[in-house]
Amino acid sequence: MENDEEMKKDEFSYPGMGEIIFMKTEKFIENVLNWGRRNSLWPLTFGTSCCAIEMMPFGTTKVDSDRMGVLFIGDSPRQADMILVSGTITKKMARRLLNVYEQMPDPKYVIAVGACNVSGGLYHDSYNTIHGIDKIMPVDVFIPGCPPRPEEFMDAVRVLQKLIKENRSKAQMDHERIL
Amino acid sequence: MKEYFEKLKGVLGNKVKDFGVDGTEYSVLLVDKKLLKTAAEIIRQDFDVLFMLAVADYKPKFELNYVFSSYDKPDTIVIRTYITDRDYSIDTLTEVFDSANWEEREAYDLFGIKFNKHPDLRRILLPEDWPGHPLRKDFVVTDEVRNWTGLDLKF
Structure with missing residues (x-):
């Protein structure tokens, strides 16, 4: 239960939340590029x-x-x-x-x-x-x-x-x- | 077939020996390697091309078989000679037969035989900076030789 709460806390109130969004964008672009490369x-x-x-x-x-x-x-x-x-x-x-x-x-x-x-x-x-x-x-x-x-x-x-x-x-x- | 030998014997005397006929191939032993160019010039009157130079290592001496053939005759003549000197050198035939150029480069590459006055004596099969002459009997294939690449690898 404690772990779950910590995870929830991390997910919603982490100070560097913007970085996560940026990383996710990077990951998304990378996925699209890899899709193009491999096909x-x-x-x-x-x-x-x-x-x-x-x-x-x-x-x-x-x-x-x-x-x-x-x-x-x-x-x-x-x-x-x-x-x-x-x-x-x-x-x-x-x-x-x-x-x-x-x-x-x-x-x-x-x-x-x-x-x-x-x-x-x-x-x-x-x-x-x-x-x-x-x-x-x-x-x-x-x-x-x-x-x-x-x-x-x-x-x-x-x-x-x-x-x-x-x-x-x-x-x-x-x-x-x-x- | 016999007339080629007679022609050689007329000029070179007892420096050539008859090895006999095998099919259309006629073998001649040349005792003195310095007379090779003279013999090749006589052969050039009847034959058109040096189509093979076969070298064998019977250490310490090398056996060289020059095989000459003609475009309009079925005959083949083989001049066999030996190099026994320590410097392993012999006169080039490039001035008489043009095809000798690459054949002699190959012999130099794999056996390390020096051909005097050869116009372009470089390696032909192996990389330019290869160490040693691999078809010699005293060449040992070690791990160092196997793993040699001669490359400046970046990764």
């Missing part, structure tokens, strides 16, 4: 090997990415929200990947596709590949498989949408909020 994820396709072949059906009719807002419109990093890194990343390619990644506007999301990008995969003992791209860039969602099926791309986008909704994506956690 219109334009991808940048960074395909270097066989996973890119599985990425192509993701945009075609059978596994239709358009209905989730993932439109394969023009591969430009300047208009992309997320990057689909599909394929083995060698150490020479890692610089090019980061170069492209840094051109993307914030907030940016990363999906690592395939065993090579999760842990090194087939090339776990190689001298010339990056063993998991989480070593060089923040990754939101990993898709295992060698290569994964196109349906798993859809699953990854669903997971990413959930992360954005809950403010748990790397871009929202690591960087300062835009607001």
Whole structure:
């Protein structure tokens, strides 16, 4: 009973009540922004090997990415929200990947596709590949498989949408909020 | 097939040895690596392109197989020579065959063989600041090598 009264007291007679209203407004705007972000994820396709072949059906009719807002419109990093890194990343390619990644506007999301990008995969003992791209860039969602099926791309986008909704994506956690 | 060898033997004498024919491929052993350019100039009269340079590490020496082919003949000729010096250098063939440029850059990249007077001897496959030459027998893949990225990471 005492707790309930305290809560009531807090709710109605807290001195910084204006701040709460402001925070709620901020939260509201953030929710609206996240709603927009998660329902219109334009991808940048960074395909270097066989996973890119599985990425192509993701945009075609059978596994239709358009209905989730993932439109394969023009591969430009300047208009992309997320990057689909599909394929083995060698150490020479890692610089090019980061170069492209840094051109993307914030907030940016990363999906690592395939065993090579999760842990090194087939090339776990190689001298010339990056063993998991989480070593060089923040990754939101990993898709295992060698290569994964196109349906798993859809699953990854669903997971990413959930992360954005809950403010748990790397871009929202690591960087300062835009607001 | 035999006439190519006879042509080489006419100029280089006993510095070349016959390795025999395998299908349409004819192998020749070149004893002295300094005569490689002379041999390549003779081969250039009959063959058009150096389409492969295969290197093998039998430490301490390197075996180099230059494979030449022609556009209008089915024949292939292989010149095999060895590098035994400690400086691992050999003359370039870029002045005779243009395709030697990238093949020799690859051999330099992965084996560390120096090609004298090569116009553009840079790495071709690995990053420019890569430490070591990975296809050598004495190259050990350690964790340090595996985790090397050469990147200045910000996150």
